[in-house]
Amino acid sequence: MNQREAATHGTATSPVTKRAFDALSLRGWLAHLSATGRVATIDKPVSLKHELAAIAKRLDGTQAAVFLSPGGHEIPVVSGFMSKRSWIAEAMGVAENDLLKRFRDAADNPLPWREVATGEAACQQVRHTRDIDLHALLPIPTHSEHDNGPYITAGLVIARNPRTGVQNVSINRIQVHARDRMAILLLPRHLHAFQKEAEAAGDALDVAVAIGVDPLTMLASQAISAIDSDELEIAGALHGVPLPVAKCVTHDVRVPAYSEIVIEGRILPNVREAEGPFGEFPKYYSAQEAREVIEVTAVTHRKNPIYHTIIPAEMEHLLLGAIPREATLLSHLQRSHPGVTDVHLSVGGVCRYHLWVKFAKKREGEAKNVILCAFGAHYDIKQVVVVDTDVDIHDPSEIEWAIATRFQADRDLVLISGAQGSPLDPSTTVGQPDDAPSHLQGISTKMGLDATRPVAYPGHVFTRVRIPGYDAVDLQGLVATDNAAFDTYLGHAG
Numbered sequence: 479m480n481q482r483e484a485a486t487h488g489t490a491t492s493p494v495t496k497r498a499f500d501a502l503s504l505r506g507w508l509a510h511l512s513a514t515g516r517v518a519t520i521d522k523p524v525s526l527k528h529e530l531a532a533i534a535k536r537l538d539g540t541q542a543a544v545f546l547s548p549g550g551h552e553i554p555v556v557s558g559f560m561s562k563r564s565w566i567a568e569a570m571g572v573a574e575n576d577l578l579k580r581f582r583d584a585a586d587n588p589l590p591w592r593e594v595a596t597g598e599a600a601c602q603q604v605r606h607t608r609d610i611d612l613h614a615l616l617p618i619p620t621h622s623e624h625d626n627g628p629y630i631t632a633g634l635v636i637a638r639n640p641r642t643g644v645q646n647v648s649i650n651r652i653q654v655h656a657r658d659r660m661a662i663l664l665l666p667r668h669l670h671a672f673q674k675e676a677e678a679a680g681d682a683l684d685v686a687v688a689i690g691v692d693p694l695t696m697l698a699s700q701a702i703s704a705i706d707s708d709e710l711e712i713a714g715a716l717h718g719v720p721l722p723v724a725k726c727v728t729h730d731v732r733v734p735a736y737s738e739i740v741i742e743g744r745i746l747p748n749v750r751e752a753e754g755p756f757g758e759f760p761k762y763y764s765a766q767e768a769r770e771v772i773e774v775t776a777v778t779h780r781k782n783p784i785y786h787t788i789i790p791a792e793m794e795h796l797l798l799g800a801i802p803r804e805a806t807l808l809s810h811l812q813r814s815h816p817g818v819t820d821v822h823l824s825v826g827g828v829c830r831y832h833l834w835v836k837f838a839k840k841r842e843g844e845a846k847n848v849i850l851c852a853f854g855a856h857y858d859i860k861q862v863v864v865v866d867t868d869v870d871i872h873d874p875s876e877i878e879w880a881i882a883t884r885f886q887a888d889r890d891l892v893l894i895s896g897a898q899g900s901p902l903d904p905s906t907t908v909g910q911p912d913d914a915p916s917h918l919q920g921i922s923t924k925m926g927l928d929a930t931r932p933v934a935y936p937g938h939v940f941t942r943v944r945i946p947g948y949d950a951v952d953l954q955g956l957v958a959t960d961n962a963a964f965d966t967y968l969g970h971a972g
């Protein structure tokens with residue numbers, strides 16, 4: 479283990495246990511889920527249009543769905559293999575409450591990847607470079623009612639910074655609208671910046687779309703990091719070993735060598751084609767707009783590949799965004815407020831808009847400073863609730879209880895109108911013309927609730943009721959195996 483590896487191999491507060499499965503491939507993780515009763519195999523033929531997504535959605539959060547006969551294809555489709563926080567912690571090899579700390583450690587201590595020799599990459603066992611027809615090659619589902627056709631929803635889009643050559647990874651929705659042509663949504667982040675730079679020079683941008691990678695590499699793709707931080711190095715740090723990568727067959731982009739499927743292509747300069755509508759994470763549709771276009775140059779895959787699809791707005795999608803964001807928000811808040819001990823992006827707030835903060839308040843007023851700090855940390859944050867350390871921020875009814883008993887709206891509410899919010903929140907469109915330019919979209923009101931109790935209070939006014947001995951009760955040892963004694967007492971025996 480080299481120095482950099484040692485630095486990322488866990489700390490005193492987030493010990494990484496040896497994983498009981500082959501963590502470096504999707505199939506290793508799926509075999510582990512299968513062996514522990516967490517895979518539902520559907521061997522009957524299912525339609526790629528809506529039926530597959532409907533079944534996967536029914537299973538989301540309980541079992542991963544594997545479809546052995548999707549739309550007449552021989553390639554199975556899998557969905558929902560990282561749809562619980564506890565599963566993701568297990569994949570990382572840490573306890574659930576060390577998840578954010580461990581992700582932060584990895585993001586702060588990236589591990590450079592290792593290139594495998596040509597011909598050795600599993601993801602290139604089969605290569606298609608001519609007459610490519612994506613619809614014939616891959617089982618690509620159409621998910622929601624008003625989606626404009628089949629979408630790739632779980633592809634890691636990998637590209638190189640045209641200026642520095644450093645790679646970037648993100649997940650982008652991709653509509654497959656012709657045999658070898660796809661439209662991609664690029665929100666104004668790193669891939670978008672690369673594309674703009676290439677386009678200004680009149681160049682295409684080489685990209686690879688890796689489908690079917692392990693949970694940790696999926697998660698690393700969502701890290702909120704600097705433009706020249708390569709997310710595959712964060713994946714390596716999460717794994718504790720340099721990630722094996724392979725050079726694409728039609729250009730220089732490096733992809734995880736153990737990917738199930740890789741689509742190689744180039745984003746064309748100055749070409750835009752219609753994309754959408756598409757059902758997105760807030761559980762509403764994005765409208766059709768003109769988007770960047772990928773021309774496909776090759777499809778490579780394993781001998782018996784597995785295709786991964788993410789059901790939009792379901793737990794796999796929500797958690798993938800939540801965990802890296804929570805890790806970033808926690809360290810952002812802790813920089814100014816060391817009393818912040820945990821944060822949670824609630825599921826009801828689509829794991830993006832509503833932030834719950836656990837805070838050891840020392841002085842009155844501080845919780846409002848924490849609220850303001852959270853609003854500045856990410857434009858998506860719309861509502862913040864700050865609670866004391868005796869409240870379980872992973873339980874929505876505990877948050878409601880804190881608001882019910884520690885919050886007074888005239889005293890504890892913070893409202894900031896006219897701020898930038900999420901353009902995907904449909905309530906930001908009310909009163910806006912349909913064709914509002916993008917700089918006028920997403921204007922939103924921020925709401926903060928200080929649901930902390932006073933630092934000092936008389937008697938037991940704010941003391942939480944507790945029954946001594948509750949945690950130590952051993953129900954198994956105490957409860958009789960039947961009610962015979964009590965039935966006799968009632969006179970109903972026999």
Ligand SMILES: Cc1cc2nc3c(=O)[nH]c(=O)nc-3n(C[C@H](O)[C@H](O)[C@H](O)COP(=O)(O)O)c2cc1C
Binds near residue numbers: 646647667668703
């Ligand atoms: C399932 C899923 C779908 C996503 N779709 C898109 C998308 O279509 N466009 C986009 O810009 N970001 C999308 N994202 C978010 C980006 O992948 C994410 O913000 C990523 O961290 C951006 O990487 P970057 O900071 O390197 O640009 C999606 C995320 C997930 C989990």
Ligand SMILES: [Mn+2]
Binds near residue numbers: 647668703704705707
């Ligand atoms: Mn990036």
